[in-house]
Structures are given as structure tokens and as C-alpha cells.
Amino acid sequence: MGDTFFEIIGLDKSFRGLKATNKVSLSIKKGEVCSIIGPNGAGKTTLFNLITGLIKPDAGKIFFQGKDITAHSPVEIVHTGIARSFQIVNNFPRFTVYDNIMIAVLGYKRQALKMLTPAKSIGRNEIMELIDRIGLAKEANTLAGELSHGDQKRLEVGIALASNPSLLLLDEPTAGMSSEEKGGILETIKRIMKENNCTVFLCEHDMKVIFSISDTIWVLHNGTVVTSGTVEEIRNNALVREIYLGEAE
Amino acid sequence: MDKIRNLQAGTREWTWYVAVFVILMIVPFFGSIFWTNLLTEILIMGLAAMSVNLLLGFGGSLPFGHAAFFASGAYATALLIKETNLPFLAVLIIAPAMAAVVGAVFGIIITRLYEFYYAIVSAASCMVLWTLIRKVPILGGDTGITGVEIPELLSSIDAVYIFTAIVVFTVLICTKILLNSPFGWIQQAIRENPNRVTCTGSNVLRHRYIAFIISSFICGIAGMLFVLHTQSTFPSYAHWIKSGDFVMICILGGVNTFIGPMVGAAALIILQTYITSLTQHWLLFLGISICLLVIFMPSGIMGLTGHLPKKIQSFFKKSGHNQRG
Numbered sequence: 001m002g003d004t005f006f007e008i009i010g011l012d013k014s015f016r017g018l019k020a021t022n023k024v025s026l027s028i029k030k031g032e033v034c035s036i037i038g039p040n041g042a043g044k045t046t047l048f049n050l051i052t053g054l055i056k057p058d059a060g061k062i063f064f065q066g067k068d069i070t071a072h073s074p075v076e077i078v079h080t081g082i083a084r085s086f087q088i089v090n091n092f093p094r095f096t097v098y099d100n101i102m103i104a105v106l107g108y109k110r111q112a113l114k115m116l117t118p119a120k121s122i123g124r125n126e127i128m129e130l131i132d133r134i135g136l137a138k139e140a141n142t143l144a145g146e147l148s149h150g151d152q153k154r155l156e157v158g159i160a161l162a163s164n165p166s167l168l169l170l171d172e173p174t175a176g177m178s179s180e181e182k183g184g185i186l187e188t189i190k191r192i193m194k195e196n197n198c199t200v201f202l203c204e205h206d207m208k209v210i211f212s213i214s215d216t217i218w219v220l221h222n223g224t225v226v227t228s229g230t231v232e233e234i235r236n237n238a239l240v241r242e243i244y245l246g247e248a249e
Numbered sequence: 250m251d252k253i254r255n256l257q258a259g260t261r262e263w264t265w266y267v268a269v270f271v272i273l274m275i276v277p278f279f280g281s282i283f284w285t286n287l288l289t290e291i292l293i294m295g296l297a298a299m300s301v302n303l304l305l306g307f308g309g310s311l312p313f314g315h316a317a318f319f320a321s322g323a324y325a326t327a328l329l330i331k332e333t334n335l336p337f338l339a340v341l342i343i344a345p346a347m348a349a350v351v352g353a354v355f356g357i358i359i360t361r362l363y364e365f366y367y368a369i370v371s372a373a374s375c376m377v378l379w380t381l382i383r384k385v386p387i388l389g390g391d392t393g394i395t396g397v398e399i400p401e402l403l404s405s406i407d408a409v410y411i412f413t414a415i416v417v418f419t420v421l422i423c424t425k426i427l428l429n430s431p432f433g434w435i436q437q438a439i440r441e442n443p444n445r446v447t448c449t450g451s452n453v454l455r456h457r458y459i460a461f462i463i464s465s466f467i468c469g470i471a472g473m474l475f476v477l478h479t480q481s482t483f484p485s486y487a488h489w490i491k492s493g494d495f496v497m498i499c500i501l502g503g504v505n506t507f508i509g510p511m512v513g514a515a516a517l518i519i520l521q522t523y524i525t526s527l528t529q530h531w532l533l534f535l536g537i538s539i540c541l542l543v544i545f546m547p548s549g550i551m552g553l554t555g556h557l558p559k560k561i562q563s564f565f566k567k568s569g570h571n572q573r574g
């Protein structure tokens with residue numbers, strides 16, 4: 001256990017009898033892009049909610065860098081180095097892009113209770129640098145709620161990055177984007193991985209996206225891990241074609 | 250979409266504050282006793298409403314029980330002066346601190362709740378305190394505590410007024426600094442989206458709790474000042490209707506602005522005073538005027554100021570453009 005970067009063992013979660021997560025076990029190696037695929041309702045978002053502590057599992061354990069984080073609060077989990085973006089855009093719509101990132105930076109730096117220094121004087125350079133990195137430099141003073149959908153998705157990634165995570169969870173980062181926008185954000189994610197030296201765990205519906213970026217892929221169906229493997233293995237797996245690609249057509 | 254106004258006070262805003270402060274300082278020398286009294290009351294009610302707005306406009310909660318902290322500050326002041334030999338300065342600090350302690354106790358439950366439940370439980374806890382105050386003999390029962398002796402230095406109406414203005418402005422400046430600090434920004438972020446704040450590593454529950462205590466402390470200062478003003482304190486200070494007044498003042502003045510509660514307090518108290526002198530059915534007219542104000546100015550009196558300068562600005566921009574063209 002101690003040697004794996006991130007590991008889940010036998011995770012269970014039911015909602016009123018519905019097994020959203022059913023004995024899920026998986027592991028992620030440091031530095032890789034690990035993806036999770038599965039049809040709607042497979043339990044991908046639920047898995048992310050469990051990892052980030054927003055909901056507690058009925059059974060099972062979550063290990064991160066050798067530590068058992070199953071019982072940690074969402075705030076503690078952020079500070080151990082796991083941050084996430086949300087499938088449905090989840091920002092501060094009436095704050096500017098800058099202020100959105102600033103809130104996350106203040107949280108990461110544990111400055112939330114500081115009362116005497118002006119917030120705007122904290123981390124200016126690194127906030128601007130991060131905004132630049134997610135490609136929103138021109139929009140720094142735009143209200144988050146007035147950004148295009150694609151840019152809100154970028155901001156979503158930016159807010160997660162502000163926590164300086166070593167494991168970055170991305171819940172459908174390209175959902176609802178045009179194909180050019182998708183290409184752009186994939187490049188951004190790849191670049192960020194190198195620059196921030198972080199590991200990425202993402203879930204996606206778009207197979208093109210998954211196959212172009214992943215090192216390892218896990219397939220989830222009705223809350224259960226069906227199979228896992230490299231891009232080639234998953235591409236040629238008959239069962240996956242049946243569950244996933246079959247349904248898509 | 251409304252832009253969250255940048256709270257960072259520009260030089261122009263500070264100029265305004267200094268100007269208003271200077272004018273307020275001059276009032277007793279030119280105005281009548283009537284106006285001095287009225288202004289004292291406006292400043293105190295404005296301060297109490299501002300403490301409410303810290304949680305309402307800036308925190309997204311609906312505190313319907315702040316009369317509890319107003320009364321705590323008031324009763325603590327009256328009791329400490331009457332029953333102990335503490336120096337007056339110590340009373341000025343301990344009394345609001347007592348309100349903060351009450352806030353810390355009530356806040357344990359209240360700050361775990363949201364929206365409707367938050368409002369109901371805060372109102373209910375306020376009524377618990379109201380009942381207690383009337384039952385405890387040392388607090389004077391239904392008649393309250395009267396004849397509170399304050400130091401000679403503050404015994405004139407003018408002196409109390411000047412003292413109130415200085416304290417209120419000091420607290421205002423501190424609040425402004427607080428709202429611009431990381432604490433204030435996270436507070437506003439919690440209003441916008443508490444879950445996202447949690448997921449970025451700030452403890453929302455602890456934050457709301459601390460904000461609640463700070464708010465009750467400030468409300469306690471208002472209660473303390475009111476005792477200096479009236480030299481007495483009554484159970485009605487703790488009644489939830491008083492809490493409702495504070496909330497109404499905020500809405501009247503504009504919850505999205507820093508200075509709104511002060512403006513709201515001025516509007517309500519002046520309205521109250523004039524309508525009372527005009528008709529017996531003043532409560533009816535007061536109610537109607539407030540309804541009209543809220544319907545036609547949903548973002549309060551201060552909501553007007555946001556639009557006017559913009560219109561004027563764009564007018565000047567346009568005319569400047571024409572000249573060049």
C-alpha cells in the first residue's frame with residue numbers, strides 16, 4: 001500500500017439501495033494520466049465525490065501517498081494535495097476570474113482567517129501567472145458568470161490548480177465544448193501536468209479525448225470496475241465496445 | 250449580472266467618510282438637541298444594522314436574532330456600571346465582549362444552519378434571551394434597568410453624541426478593513442457558493458462561526474452605546490421585533506453596499522420621527538412607505554447610487570466623443 005501513489009480498495013456507496021459505487025478498487029501511478037470511462041450514471045462523479053470527501057463511503061478505504069484519507073474532511077483532503085474540477089460549472093459567478101482564483105489561493109495558503117492585510121495584496125503574481133496558464137489572461141477582470149462555457153470550464157481547472165495539487169481530478173473537463181476548444185484544453189492540461197508536476201485522474205465521455213491523453217484507462221459500469229488497461233487494450237476490448245461504444249450508437 | 254462591488258475604498262470614498270464625519274462633529278454646535286439625539290440614535294441603529302449586514306449582505310445568511318446581542322451589550326453595560334466598581338473604560342470593552350460570548354453560544358447551533366432554518370433558530374434563540382431577561386430579578390424584570398450613571402465627561406447629550414460618532418466611525422473603518430481582508434473575501438465567497446469554498450481548502454463552518462461572533466460583538470457595541478444614550482435598558486431590546494428592525498434597515502438601505510445600513514437607519518428613523526408627528530396612524534403610513542421603497546428600490550437606497558454615476562459617466566464619455574468627432 002505504502003508504495004502506490006493513490007489507491008482505492010473495495011469502495012462501496014449506495015443511495016437508497018442503489019449501488020452507485022460497488023466494491024471499486026483501483027490505483028494510480030505518480031505522473032500518469034489515468035482516465036475513467038463509463039456510460040451516464042456509471043458512478044464516475046460519485047467516485048470523485050468519495051475521493052474528495054464530499055460524501056463518505058459505506059465501506060472501503062482510500063489511500064493517498066501512503067496515508068489513509070478515507071475519514072478526512074474535504075478541507076483536509078485539499079491540503080493533502082488532491083483538488084478537483086466539477087462536471088457542472090461550479091465557480092463564484094459574481095466574482096471576477098481573478099477573484100475566483102484568489103479565493104482558491106487563499107484557501108490553499110490557509111489565509112482564510114487573516115483579517116488585517118488586504119486580500120488583494122496576497123499572491124498577486126502567482127494568481128496572474130495561473131490565469132495566464134489556463135489561457136484566461138485577457139479575461140482576468142471579467143465576471144466568471146459572463147464567461148463563455150468553454151472559458152468557465154478553463155476557470156474550473158484553474159480553481160482546482162490554485163490548490164497546487166499533486167493529484168488533479170477533472171470531472172469531464174471538455175463536456176459541452178466545441179472540438180477546437182477541446183483540443184485547446186487538452187493541450188493546457190498536458191502542459192500543466194509537466195509544469196506543476198502533478199498526476200491527473202479524469203473522467204470523460206468523449207473517447208477521442210480519452211484515447212489521446214490517457215496512460216491508463218479504467219472502465220466503470222453500474223458502479224463496478226469492469227476492466228482496465230492501456231489505450232490499446234481498451235480500444236480492442238470487446239466488452240468495453242459492448243457496454244460503452246454500443247450504447248453510444 | 251450584478252458585479253460584486255469592489256470594497257477597496259478609493260481616495261474619493263475616504264474623502265466622503267472624512268467629510269461626513271466632520272459634518273457630524275459640527276452638528277451639536279449648530280443643530281438643535283432634537284437633531285443631536287436623532288443622529289445619535291441613527292448612528293447606533295446603523296451600527297447594529299451593519300453588524301447584521303456583515304452576515305446578511307456579505308455572508309448570505311438571514312440573522313433574525315441580533316436583538317439578543319444588542320440587548321446583551323446593553324444589559325452588560327447597565328449591570329457592570331450599577332453593580333461593579335470596574336473603571337468605565339473596562340466596561341466599554343467587557344460589555345461588547347459579553348455580547349460576543351452570547352453570540353459564541355447561540356452561534357454553535359445557528360451557524361450550522363442555512364436559509365430558513367438559520368432565520369428561525371436565530372429568532373427563537375433571541376426570544377429565549379428575551380424571556381430570560383424578564384425572569385431574572387437582577388435584570389429588572391419587565392421594567393428593565395433605569396438610572397444608569399455614566400461618567401460626568403459623557404453626561405451631556407452632545408458628549409454622548411460625539412463619543413458615539415467616534416466609536417461608530419472607528420468600528421466602521423475596522424469593518425471595512427475586515428471586509429477587504431482574506432476573511433472578508435472568503436465570507437463573501439461563502440455567500441456565493443459555500444461548497445466551492447470547502448473544496449478550495451477553507452473551513453466554511455469555522456468561518457461562519459467566527460463571523461457570527463464578530464457580528465455579535467459589533468452589535469454589542471451598539472447596545473452599549475444605546476445605554477450611554479438613554480441611561481436605561483429594557484427587555485424590548487431583546488425582542489425579535491427589534492431584530493426585524495435591523496434586517497429591515499439593511500434592506501431599506503441596501504444589503505449589497507457597505508454603507509447601506511447607515512443610510513437605511515437614517516431613512517427609517519427620520520421617516521418614523523416625521524410621520525409620527527404628522528398622524529396618529531403612523532405605523533400604517535410607515536408600513537406603506539417601506540413597502541413602496543422596497544418595491545421601487547429593490548436594492549435599497551444605496552442601489553440608486555450605483556446607477557447614477559454610471560449614467561453621468563457615460564453621458565460625459567459620449568459628449569467627449571462627439572467633440573472629438
Ligand SMILES: Nc1ncnc2c1ncn2[C@@H]1O[C@H](COP(=O)(O)OP(=O)(O)OP(=O)(O)O)[C@@H](O)[C@H]1O
Nearest residue numbers: 015018020038039040041042043044045046047087
Ligand atoms: N446524492 C445522490 N443521491 C442519490 N442518488 C445519487 C446521488 N449521486 C448520484 N446518485 C446516483 O448514483 C448513480 C451514479 O451517478 P454519478 O453521478 O456518479 O454518475 P456519472 O458516472 O458521473 O454519470 P454522468 O456521466 O451522467 O455524469 C446515478 O444513478 C445517480 O442517480
Ligand SMILES: [Mg+2]
Nearest residue numbers: 044045046087
Ligand atoms: Mg458525472
